[in-house]
Amino acid sequence: MIFQRLIWAALAAALLVGSVQSGVQQWQAVPIIQAAEVFEGQKAEAPAAPAAAMPHAHAEGVAPAHEHGTAEEWAPADGAERIFWTWTANVLHAFSMALLVFAVMGVCLWRGTAAPSLPLGLLVAAAGWLSFHFWPSLGLHAEIPGMDAARLGSRQGWWVLAAGSAALACASLASLRSPLRWAAAVAWLALPFVVGAPHITADPLAGFSGPAQVQLRELGAQFIWATTWVSLSFWASMGLVCGASFQRWLRPAMAATFERSRPRASAARAVNP
Secondary structure, three states: OHHHHHHHHHHHHHHHHHHHHHHHHHHHOHHHHHHHHHHHOOOOOOOOOOHHHHHHHHHOOEOOOOOOOOOOOOOOOOOHHHHHHHHHHHHHHHHHHHHHHHHHHHHHHHOOOOOOHHHHHHHHHHHHHHHHHHHHHHHOOOOOOOOOOEOHHHHHHHHHHHHHHHHHHHHHHHHOOOOOHHHHHHHHHHHHHHHOOOOOOOOOOOOOOHHHHHHHHHHHHHHHHHHHHHHHHHHHHHHHHHHHHHHHHHHHHHHHHHHHHHHHHHHHHHHOO
16 A cells, blocks of 8 residues: 555656656756757767777776677657657656655654655655765866766766765764764765765867867856756656655655554564563
């Protein structure tokens, strides 16, 4: 029963939040991406490296220009097809994040929190924004099309480290009662920056002409702010929608289930002290 409610509540939240995110993306981020894509064809191709030099390039952490082979990858056509698949991806992403938010709110309820669902949802969403966007973006900024970057695997590994460290910092503040929880949170937050985010030593826009680099740098700065607004709108709407959905559909059933389980747990401890 609870599982069905959880899935339907997460799906309803995903449809609403994913649609909001798609609208904000079309307004804030998509025009910048399309403007940057105009310059992609102007990028000078890097000379092919000799076979003996390829291991050195990998050792430096630089992603080869043609890492995915010669086969042309499928991409949605501009217009309605691209908008539809972007919306689909946003809804799927929102569905997974709604499940995560509901799970954290359920744990808080199980631990005996008396906070109303809406403030609790906004607090969990704020932790999600910190963990999945803000903290990783301090080391790896959002990139516009055409920019060179470190190898994808290195960037993904560091992003997971930064997101996981921020999540553990939030969990330390929420679950620990010792004054040392603040020191633990600071240590977790500092860990990814002690390791260091992967970056290339060369100019990421080195393949473009001077005027194109100037325009692309402006677009890159705008894109960082645009992705920040997109992420803020996503997590703010996620907190509002999940808080309301949790109060309406999930909290009563979860609270009743937890109440029924507590007497059995108390009885078990009495029998086996």
